Amino acid sequence: MSKNAIIAGLVVFVIAALFPFWFNIGGTNAAPEIELSAKAKAAKKCVLDKYDMRANHMTILDDWRDSVVRDSDRMYKSTNGKEFEMSLSTGENSCLGCHTDKEKFCDRCHNYASVAPYCWECHTDPKEVTQ
Amino acid sequence: MKKSRKSFLKKSRRSFLKAAGISAVAIGAAPAIKAVAVASGGGSASSIPVVSPKAEALTAKRWGMVIDTSKITDEVVEGVTAACRNAHNIPDFTIEPDAEKYPNTRPAKKMQEIKWIWEEHYQYAFPEMEDEFLAEKYKSLPFLVTCNHCKNAPCVQACPTKATFKREDGIVIMDFHRCIGCRFCMAACPYGSRSFNFRDSRPFIEKINPEFPVRSKGVVEKCNLCAERLAKGEQPACVEASEGAIVVGDLENPESEVRVLLNENYAIRRKQELGTEPSVYYIM
Numbered sequence: 001m002s003k004n005a006i007i008a009g010l011v012v013f014v015i016a017a018l019f020p021f022w023f024n025i026g027g028t029n030a031a032p033e034i035e036l037s038a039k040a041k042a043a044k045k046c047v048l049d050k051y052d053m054r055a056n057h058m059t060i061l062d063d064w065r066d067s068v069v070r071d072s073d074r075m076y077k078s079t080n081g082k083e084f085e086m087s088l089s090t091g092e093n094s095c096l097g098c099h100t101d102k103e104k105f106c107d108r109c110h111n112y113a114s115v116a117p118y119c120w121e122c123h124t125d126p127k128e129v130t131q
Numbered sequence: 132m133k134k135s136r137k138s139f140l141k142k143s144r145r146s147f148l149k150a151a152g153i154s155a156v157a158i159g160a161a162p163a164i165k166a167v168a169v170a171s172g173g174g175s176a177s178s179i180p181v182v183s184p185k186a187e188a189l190t191a192k193r194w195g196m197v198i199d200t201s202k203i204t205d206e207v208v209e210g211v212t213a214a215c216r217n218a219h220n221i222p223d224f225t226i227e228p229d230a231e232k233y234p235n236t237r238p239a240k241k242m243q244e245i246k247w248i249w250e251e252h253y254q255y256a257f258p259e260m261e262d263e264f265l266a267e268k269y270k271s272l273p274f275l276v277t278c279n280h281c282k283n284a285p286c287v288q289a290c291p292t293k294a295t296f297k298r299e300d301g302i303v304i305m306d307f308h309r310c311i312g313c314r315f316c317m318a319a320c321p322y323g324s325r326s327f328n329f330r331d332s333r334p335f336i337e338k339i340n341p342e343f344p345v346r347s348k349g350v351v352e353k354c355n356l357c358a359e360r361l362a363k364g365e366q367p368a369c370v371e372a373s374e375g376a377i378v379v380g381d382l383e384n385p386e387s388e389v390r391v392l393l394n395e396n397y398a399i400r401r402k403q404e405l406g407t408e409p410s411v412y413y414i415m
Contacts, residue, residue: 069306072298073182074362086182090342121347122307129339 032108037100045080046098058117061088088123096126187364191381193282193301194356195410197389197398198275202376208250208273214372215248218357220336220345228334236334245326247354248277248369256401275377277369278303278324278354279401279409289319295351301382301410302356312349321402322409325353382410 015022040046046053047060064086067073076084087094099105102125110117184190215221224239253269254261256276284303286295294309295316317325328346336345343359346352356379357367370377380389389412392398398412 065306065308067182069304069308070296070298071182072188072300072358072362073184074188075183075185077181077183079178079180118347122344124339124341124345126341129341 032112034109035101035104037098037105039100040098040105043098045078045082047076047078047082047084061119088119089126100127102127185362185364189361189364189366191300191387192383193381193410194280194361194379195301195382195389195412196277196280196356197378197380197392197412197414199376199378199392199396199414200272200274201414202374203273203275205273207372207374207376208275210372210374211275211369211377212248212250214368215354217338217340218360218368219247219343219355220332220340221245221247222332222335223337224335226335226337233334237330239330239335243329245328245332245352246324247352248275250274251276257399259402259404260399274413275369276322276324276401277411278356279322279407279411280354280356282408282410283406285319285321285407286316286325289315291315298358302358303353304355304358305352307344307346307350307352310350312351314351316351321405321407325351327351 048056053060064076067076068086074086076086078084083093085091085093085097089096091097096102102120216223222245224243224245225241228236230236250273253265253272253274256274280301280303282301284295284297287297287303290296291313292309292311294306294311295303296306297303312327314327317327328348328350331348333339333345339345357365357369360367365371367377367379370379378388378392380387382389384390392414393412396414398414400409400412403409
């Protein structure tokens with residue numbers, strides 16, 4: 001009798017423990033594809049290499065912020081020789097200047113990864129603003 | 132085999148110290164050698180990223196402002212404050228928010244204000260200088276007041292997070308990211324030059340300027356002497372709109388326009404007796 005109870009309990013436990021796996025079977029939870037804007041595709045080189053950028057863009061933005069606000073150094077010459085304006089959204093040479101579609105470039109991944117950076121509480125998407 | 136092992140172990144103290152010393156020097160010199168290699172490497176692609184100001188940036192040892200009170204008229208005041216408002220996305224709580232874009236916006240208290248540069252009467256701008264028989268004209272003249280970018284800024288000392296700080300070129304500026312909204316700086320500033328964002332300001336900005344961010348709720352803000360425009364080689368927005376009434380320049384340079392003006396005219400500063408050393412002068 002107790003054997004059955006134990007097995008039943010184990011089954012319930014395993015099912016419960018594997019909830020995230022079976023719940024998402026068949027769902028559309030594939031990682032989102034990042035769509036590069038035509039301009040970004042044409043430029044080929046970003047500030048860092050693709051994978052470095054993926055892993056470290058938040059650190060870079062943090063460094064840029066200090067550099068711009070504290071030292072008023074606003075230009076960044078990358079190790080690949082390209083120059084960028086250290087700005088999220090102002091000017092052609094800023095992040096959004098090249099990656100023109102914030103929805104497809106920033107938000108998709110952030111939403112998928114369930115991170116909510118508060119950049120856009122203050123910074124503005126030029127496309128949104130000029131509408 | 133046995134013998135060689137023994138001789139290895141029998142290394143004298145002298146030779147051990149020699150080897151250790153040489154290794155220490157080598158380790159110590161490595162970064163220096165690397166730095167030299169980078170510096171002489173030059174070229175377009177260096178191994179570390181390089182940050183620099185823009186080539187066209189305006190620079191000064193200590194930025195200061197001179198306001199010619201005789202040239203300030205009501206039109207100039209209007210033009211200057213509007214230019215500043217547009218340049219920095221300063222909300223105007225007297226306007227009705229766009230109901231379509233910002234539905235369910237709580238109505239604003241009309242007395243609420245965000246002030247960067249604003250009009251003030253003489254008796255409030257210079258309360259300690261209210262002479263008994265002050266020339267009549269000063270009683271009605273509009274004065275423009277703003278952040279004084281003090282040499283000895285009390286707000287900088289009050290800020291617990293270093294969100295407010297003094298740049299090397301004398302501009303007292305805020306890093307909005309770091310502001311925790313404690314408002315110590317507002318209590319410390321004797322000029323009332325700082326304002327607090329009690330609410331999201333977006334609905335009350337008539338037209339958002341994409342060149343400058345807006346502010347989030349819970350952040351203090353103030354005049355930044357248009358640091359973002361100086362960095363692009365442009366004069367501050369108020370100077371451009373002032374029709375010559377406001378001049379901004381280097382106070383430490385005797386040949387600069389501001390110093391020439393100060394040399395030729397009698398100028399006063401606000402609440403000088405407090406020892407904050409304001410960098411904004413008023414030509415009387």
